[in-house]
Amino acid sequence: MRNLTPTRRTVLAGAATLAAPVLAAPAIVHAQGTTEIEFYFPVAVGGPITKIIDGYVADFMKENPDIKVKPVYAGSYVDTLTKAVTATKAGQGPQMALVLAVDAYSLVDDELLIPFDSIATSDADKAWLKAFYPAFMANGTIDGHIWGVPFQRSTIVAYWNKDIFKAAGLDPEKAPATWEENGEWTAKTLKREGDRVTSWGIEIPGDGFTYWLYQGMVAQAGGELAGDNGRKTFFNSAAAVEGLQYWLDLMGKYKSHPPGISAWGTGPRDFLEGKVAVIWHTTGNLTNIKNNAKFPFGVSMLPAHQRRGSPTGGGNFHMFKGANPGQQQACLRLLRWLTSPEKAAQWSMDTGYVAPRADAWETPAMKAYVAGFPQAAVARDQLPFAVAELSTHDNQRVAQALTDELQAALLGRKQAKQALDDAQEKATRLLKPFQKS
């Protein structure tokens, strides 16, 4: 089937014509034996997520004996994307892969994906696609097609250490709600021994996902970073500059943020060690922090300026060309099973990722969980304020251009405006080939 897919149109047509009989007669599929599908998933070997996914897959196969599913754990998000793209181009690709939602543009531009709306044609399928939070569908919707199904989704939240707040004379039950509160309160929590700061007020990671955390501040300042279907960026808009200036102010004016670049990887560890009062991090770390914190902690939405705001993040399932119609249907069944309200709720409880649909939060198990651990619902409550993660054509490169300039500003080598002007100039150049003539 792989060599039968020269253009997107033929695949769409083929899928549409072949999907109906397959759906109508599952017995035929069965008679042909089992359908095998493979998906790449971004976990390094042996992590707890591996066990969870393996468990789900085993359960699914027990209920669906005609489908054989093989998950392949492929390392980081970037590794997973690299492997999936290389393998697909070589004709050996997986049928699905969970990669960052923001990589959809590049995959679509490379004509490597099959849109889900082309196979999810029954009324039940359509209803399923509509059940997800719109904020999570935004990144995967391009040119009117749906290319990504939300699964491992996250957003940024603030974690705060209640003990440190109490020791600093702050209300331990209240998180800073505005930029000013956030700056002043975290400055109060600073602990020193002589000149040496032993415990910081706040850490916002500046490596790895620099632009992501920055985008939260831009959204709070009322701005957007990209638009026009991924063809334009607004890196040097007034709100964008204001957002970066606030980050710099936390270091320079409030002095509660360690100067320079804080590491993404050590953020949670710093927090768990009591070396910092507040961190901004992914909801994906909720379970880790819950299991390892030896002090009471709170989870809150990010503070507001003009408004509240946080980008969504994390990965969507994408279906790759090379999946034959039978496999496409098998993928669809697996996804519908994995994202059913009960399973989505289970996944959210197992990992801390945000269950991507409203009815998952209405399941009895989830309700009981939230009642006992209200921190889990913060990410959901923030979703109405969430914006789509920065995503453009040639996304990795545009994001890298912004990251480089943001880091230059964080390191004090450039003023906020200058850095963002330079980032905008680079991005404009990169996006030139994608402008409509």
Added chain:
Amino acid sequence: MRRETVQGWLLILPALLLLVAFTHWPAATTIIDSFYTTPKGSRPPRFVGFENYADLMTDPVFWTALRNNAVYALWTIPASVILALVMALAVNTAIPGRALVRMAYFTPTMLPMIAVANIWLFFFTPDYGLFDHVLGFFGGVRHNWLGDRDTALPAMIVVAVWKEAGFFMIFYLAALQAMPPDLKECAALEGSSRWNFFRRVTLPLLMPTTLFVLVNAVINAFRLVDHVVVMTRGGPDNATTLLLYYIYEAGFRFWDQALAATLTVVLLALLGLLAWLQFGVLGKRVHYR
């Protein structure tokens, strides 16, 4: 005569086949690719002549990577070679626990670079990492070793030297052991000082080893980027982007085949030039017994 020619070709055939398939053929196609645009989806590659090279000349990240790599090479090569020689001389003398010291020097070489990078990642962690912890006892303040433009590249250099020196030590040690002891006895009879003996006898006799080690060190200075991937991903603000890492980014993150191919050709040319310098210029001055 003809028969011998055929036999000769047959003998080198297996090696030649592998070399052509995995070295020369990819190199040739890379050079060809560097004259074409990147194919995207249904858009095939288009011939553009030297346009990719012209673009590269205006790419600031390329120049940063080149400068970083030059600094990286200029520090790692002499540092690891000199350190290797000093360590080899140290463990070649009769000191107590010699086997243990030799093993300790060689351990970094046996560890995979990814593991090494993860260990050092902890050493460099601000506040409670090993370095800040130790410096803290002496009143040192927080250092963001990997997050600071001034210290990130030196940190990479330190890791590379630590990893490589033990490997080069093995070659020096072997050469030292193969050195006939009567030379030393002769020199002692003549009343030559230890320094004089080292400068006039040991060092010249080690020159073939030094050339070999130098060639390896130069290759490694452009080849070893695993720790960059684990520790900094080229950041902050490209402070630790080395040429090979940039090639990887261009090829497998940005999917820009044209840029990756062009960069590869530049790296190939650079390594070719260095090899020519080493064998052509330095090689002539090496004394083989």
